[in-house]
Amino acid sequence: MASNSADLDRSNDRYLHHTVQSLFSLKGKVIVITGGARGIGLAFGIAVAEAGGDVAVLDVLETPHEHFSKLQNDYGVKVKLYKTDVTKFEILKATFDEVVEDFGRIDGCVAAAGICPDQPFLERSPEAVARCFDINITGVFFTAQLAAAQMVRQKPTEFNPKGGSVILIGSVAAYQASKAQYLSDYCSSKGAVLSMARELAVELADRNVRVNSISPGYMMTDMTLAISDTRPGLAKIFVNEPPMKRMGDRTDLKGACVYLLSDASAYHTGDDLLITGGIHAGRTE
Numbered sequence: 001m002a003s004n005s006a007d008l009d010r011s012n013d014r015y016l017h018h019t020v021q022s023l024f025s026l027k028g029k030v031i032v033i034t035g036g037a038r039g040i041g042l043a044f045g046i047a048v049a050e051a052g053g054d055v056a057v058l059d060v061l062e063t064p065h066e067h068f069s070k071l072q073n074d075y076g077v078k079v080k081l082y083k084t085d086v087t088k089f090e091i092l093k094a095t096f097d098e099v100v101e102d103f104g105r106i107d108g109c110v111a112a113a114g115i116c117p118d119q120p121f122l123e124r125s126p127e128a129v130a131r132c133f134d135i136n137i138t139g140v141f142f143t144a145q146l147a148a149a150q151m152v153r154q155k156p157t158e159f160n161p162k163g164g165s166v167i168l169i170g171s172v173a174a175y176q177a178s179k180a181q182y183l184s185d186y187c188s189s190k191g192a193v194l195s196m197a198r199e200l201a202v203e204l205a206d207r208n209v210r211v212n213s214i215s216p217g218y219m220m221t222d223m224t225l226a227i228s229d230t231r232p233g234l235a236k237i238f239v240n241e242p243p244m245k246r247m248g249d250r251t252d253l254k255g256a257c258v259y260l261l262s263d264a265s266a267y268h269t270g271d272d273l274l275i276t277g278g279i280h281a282g283r284t285e
């Protein structure tokens with residue numbers, strides 16, 4: 001039932017006291033990023049550090065990308081890399097426990113670990129499909145669950161009066177079939193991620209945990225550069241399909257990540273931010 005006016009908090013000048021700079025700041029916040037040893041996750045780590053947040057990177061990689069040392073050394077925030085596997089619940093839980101021991105809390109989490117197998121549907125083996133779903137769906141589920149469980153356990157702080165924020169990484173591939181790749185299980189997994197984000201957002205709304213997803217279009221990373229080397233014609237599609245006629249750069253995702261993790265998005269949950277250079281708007285020529 002709608003509140004009557006007597007139930008309203010009528011203080012109507014709060015917006016005058018929260019500046020844009022303070023709303024977007026991640027100072028004093030601890031952000032966990034899976035898949036942050038390279039690629040899009042690493043760009044998110046650098047974005048968080050630039051906004052003043054501390055960063056715990058969880059990745060299966062032994063050796064992170066060379067830019068990781070920049071994240072560790074250049075921003076004056078705490079950064080630590082944990083070797084783990086998002087598909088193994090007990091191992092991942094132990095890693096989250098270690099993060100909380102090291103950093104004291106978790107205010108935000110980005111589930112960016114993922115793989116993108118490219119093989120015709122009729123050739124996909126049960127093991128290969130299971131691996132893709134394990135990393136891209138179950139791993140994201142476990143990550144969100146462990147992060148949210150910590151967020152609802154902890155008390156608000158001066159730096160984080162509003163609760164936690166979880167970002168899942170979807171893809172434009174959740175919305176449309178691939179133009180030149182064979183992505184049957186990948187597309188399915190990203191559809192699942194978007195449904196997961198919506199459901200978690202509703203379940204966790206009254207526990208002060210917001211859940212949103214970001215769906216990038218074609219972004220320039222080591223992953224996409226490697227794929228376009230093996231498949232002639234793909235680079236052309238990456239550049240020409242977006243109405244903006246260029247591939248996305250990871251710079252294009254940094255602002256959205258900081259926005260969704262910060263108090264600037266305190267009333268924003270259950271949404272998917274499509275950052276595709278316009279692909280999703282449907283104009284392909």
Ligand SMILES: NC(=O)c1ccc[n+]([C@@H]2O[C@H](COP(=O)([O-])OP(=O)(O)OC[C@H]3O[C@@H](n4cnc5c(N)ncnc54)[C@H](O)[C@@H]3O)[C@@H](O)[C@H]2O)c1
Binds near residue numbers: 037215218224
């Ligand atoms: N690059 C793009 O164009 C693009 C577009 C849309 C969506 N995405 C999504 O963005 C995310 C990141 O993609 P990327 O391009 O940076 O790929 P990437 O391969 O460069 O990075 C993925 C990271 O995930 C890690 N990872 C993989 N399996 C893991 C596991 N079991 N446990 C822990 N870490 C694991 C990898 O080690 C790697 O560091 C993925 O979910 C991908 O589907 C990418």
